[in-house]
Amino acid sequence: MNFFNRILGLFVVVSLGACQDDNTSSELPDLRIYLDRFEEEASKRGYNLNLSEVEAEYVDRVETPDDSFCGMGFSNYFNNNIRRIEISTDPSCGWATMNDIQRERLFFHEIGHAFLNRRHDEAQLCDGSPLSLMTTRIGNTYSESNEKRDYYISELVDRVAAADQCIRFPQTFRTNPIFYRAFEGDGNWFFYSDNDNYTGEAGTPANERFRFSIESNNKNTENTGYWHRTFSNPNFPECSDVTFRATINAEGLTGPGVAIVARAYHNPVSATGAELEEYLFLTSEDDPATGKFSNDTRELTIPCFSRKTSHIVIILVMLPGTTGEAEFTDVELIVIEEPS
Ligand SMILES: [Zn+2]
Numbered sequence: 001m002n003f004f005n006r007i008l009g010l011f012v013v014v015s016l017g018a019c020q021d022d023n024t025s026s027e028l029p030d031l032r033i034y035l036d037r038f039e040e041e042a043s044k045r046g047y048n049l050n051l052s053e054v055e056a057e058y059v060d061r062v063e064t065p066d067d068s069f070c071g072m073g074f075s076n077y078f079n080n081n082i083r084r085i086e087i088s089t090d091p092s093c094g095w096a097t098m099n100d101i102q103r104e105r106l107f108f109h110e111i112g113h114a115f116l117n118r119r120h121d122e123a124q125l126c127d128g129s130p131l132s133l134m135t136t137r138i139g140n141t142y143s144e145s146n147e148k149r150d151y152y153i154s155e156l157v158d159r160v161a162a163a164d165q166c167i168r169f170p171q172t173f174r175t176n177p178i179f180y181r182a183f184e185g186d187g188n189w190f191f192y193s194d195n196d197n198y199t200g201e202a203g204t205p206a207n208e209r210f211r212f213s214i215e216s217n218n219k220n221t222e223n224t225g226y227w228h229r230t231f232s233n234p235n236f237p238e239c240s241d242v243t244f245r246a247t248i249n250a251e252g253l254t255g256p257g258v259a260i261v262a263r264a265y266h267n268p269v270s271a272t273g274a275e276l277e278e279y280l281f282l283t284s285e286d287d288p289a290t291g292k293f294s295n296d297t298r299e300l301t302i303p304c305f306s307r308k309t310s311h312i313v314i315i316l317v318m319l320p321g322t323t324g325e326a327e328f329t330d331v332e333l334i335v336i337e338e339p340s
Pocket of ligand 1: 109113120
């Protein structure tokens with residue numbers, strides 16, 4: 001299951017945010033100032049980081065095939081294992097007229113992408129301000145050296161720093177625990193067919209519930225066929241129980257059968273940068289559903305969810321050597337908040 005390479009290929013993310021202010025400086029600062037300053041800030045928080053290998057350059061414009069940007073952080077520049085930050089000097093971006101704190105904000109945000117493997121995060125605190133400097137609204141984070149700045153830098157280095165803040169969650173989980181329920185038209189599901197050994201369909205037959213199917217006619221398959229969906233930057237209360245659930249039906253499977261899997265990832269920071277790591281793998285593959293069965297509900301629970309989690313992946317799997325068709329309905333992610 002190597003789908004993560006594809007997903008993380010998109011790790012090159014960006015920031016918009018030109019800002020105007022009165023404090024102008026005529027010369028552009030050496031960008032290493034901000035790399036060094038970030039090392040210092042991390043050190044104050046107990047992290048011994050070394051950003052000497054991080055490239056930081058001014059460029060005329062930061063361009064992608066689709067757009068142009070004011071800054072860019074690459075965690076793996078052109079797949080060369082280079083961490084690189086580019087800051088655009090294009091007048092429309094305003095770098096030349098930004099004050100030191102504004103430059104720091106933008107640059108630290110790019111460090112988030114390039115060194116800490118972070119993606120944009122638009123979660124909010126209870127007062128509506130961004131929860132993270134990884135927001136695209138960096139102008140609404142901090143504008144001077146104060147407590148807010150301390151918080152945003154702490155959260156940048158360690159997402160768990162937000163856990164004791166008043167956070168605006170996507171919903172009130174105590175009364176509405178179903179965070180996600182699979183629906184027709186959700187474009188974030190992908191099917192892996194193992195070179196067409198498996199057929200996957202998603203749809204809603206007349207008068208029936210939305211379902212995914214997986215079918216195989218080849219009993220000699222060596223890999224799994226599966227549907228998968230990723231949830232990035234899950235914003236759940238700290239230490240919630242997060243349950244992935246699906247109901248499975250089959251008329252007659254032969255071989256090992258079908259199962260569900262949940263994977264959780266984080267990006268622990270070492271001295272030379274964060275590395276993606278799977279920290280939890282849950283599966284019903286040890287007890288797959290096979291033969292003929294109806295409304296067999298399986299669930300897997302991530303106990304005591306942590307904000308360190310950068311991604312959760314849920315997967316519907318047909319195991320190698322299985323033939324027949326299975327249908328998965330009521331695919332849900334449920335968040336049970338810890339009793340307060
Ligand atoms: Zn960005």
